[in-house]
Amino acid sequence: MTRQKARLKNLGFCVAGIGFLMLLFMFFVTASWIGCEVKDVCKEAMFKYEGDRVExxxxxxxxxxxxxRARNSAVWALGQLGDARALPAVKKHFKGYEKGTRxxxxxxxxxxxxxxxxKLLEGGPNISAFVWR
Amino acid sequence: MTLHSAGVVVNLRRAKILVTSFVCATVAVGATSGNMYLALAGIVIGALFMALVRRRSGEVHTDERVDALGGRAARATFVIMSVFLGLLSLFFIFIGRNTGDGGIEALGTVFCYIVCLNCAVYSITFKYFDREHGGEY
Amino acid sequence: MAENIKNSIKVWRAARDMTQEELARRVGVTRQTIIAIEKNRYAPSLELAFRIARVFGESVENVFRYEEGGEAR
Incomplete structure (x- = not known):
């Protein structure tokens, strides 16, 4: 391998490595932020209602x-928590969703x-949950 | 100092004063009139003009000693910031867990990730320069 | 600090009637670097040492010398 090619390869590895690390960092920060938001919603709910966080x-x-707004946040947090106990309650309110509806x-x-x-409560993938759960 | 180099230094200094005045004036006018683009254009034009003047002046701005000092300063900054952010993250995580404040705990976690990222990027760039100057090829 | 490497740049400069600014310009460094080297506060790279010696028309050994007994680095 010529020196020029080896240098380019070295530079490529360096740039790719740093890029990958940046993406990993952004993923972990976003996951931590999601976890923090979920915990906040749980805390507010547990302040008002009895039971553990899912209840x-x-x-x-x-x-x-x-x-x-608070009820929608609760739906989001239940999905993020992924506890199957919440599935009947969430399904009860789900009437169907058309793509693109705001x-x-x-x-x-x-x-x-x-x-x-x-989708999450039925076992759909939640790639950020392992960071904060 | 030769006449030529003296002239260059004086011209460069004059150019610096002129460019700084120009940038200050445009930013001030832009800020008072609420025109953000005018202020931005002033800064960009000033930076470009200064880069051009520096290039044409032929004066030496960096040399091996400046590079060596820069390397040592960068390493010292890396160590200081890593230790500082590491301790700060520990403090925030500890406080966040004790008070039950998720925001502070998350801030501590983010600081912790920043320290890890810092160390990892340092290792990669070190490896890069090691291969570049290590005579592996 | 470059404890072990001493130099006689100041002497050679005086002999050639050369200012620090001129020497710095001719070897392509800043004046601060020449001052640091003259005061033995900075050990130049081999390349810079050769460039400085060449400006004076001397060998590197005549301009720079290694002295034992300083702080080992």
Whole structure:
């Protein structure tokens, strides 16, 4: 191998290695941030309702008097937690989701959020969960 | 100092003063009139002009001693920042867990990842320069 | 600190009636580097040592010398 080729290979490895590390770093930071948000939602739910975090989140989801934004956050957090106990409660509210439909998280329960939660609760892959669970 | 080099130094100094005044003026005008693009254009033009003047002046700005000092300063900065951020992350994680504040704990975790990334990038760049100057090829 | 490497740049400069600025320009470094080398605070690379010696028209050994007994680095 010529010296020029070897130098280029070395540079390629260096750039690729650093790029990969940056991506890994962004992934871990994002996962930590998701974990932090989930814990925050759980904490707020457990402050208002009794039971462990899943039970408290289900109670928040079922509470018609609660703010829609908080209930949507509860759906998201239940999906992230991936506890199968939450599946019936989430499925009960899931009416179906059409791709591209936008939802007003402050006005109603977001079907896209429910759809994502159902997928995760049914054992769908959650690549960031191992970082914070 | 020869007449030629003296002239170059004086011209460079004059150019620096002129460019700084120009950038300050455009940024000030841009800020007061709320025109962000004017301020940005002033900074970009100033930087380009300064780079051109430096290149044409023929004056030596860096040499092997500056490079050696830069390397030592960079290594010292790396060690200081890694230790500082490592300790800070420990402190934040400890405080976050004790008070139950997830935000502070997450901040500590992120600092911890930054330290790991720092060390890993250092290792990769060190390996790169080691191969580049180590005579492996 | 370059404890073990001493030099006589100042002497050769005086003999050639050369300023630090001129020497720095001719070898392609900053004046601060010449000052640091003259004060034995910085050991130049082999390449720079050769360049400096060449400016004076001398061999490297006549401009730079290695002295035992300094701080080992």
């Amino acid at each position: 408290a989140l289900i109670k928040l989801l079922e509470d018609d008097a609660a703010d829609f 939802c007003d998280r402050g006005a109603k329960l977001c079907q896209y959020e429910l759809y994502k939660a159902v």
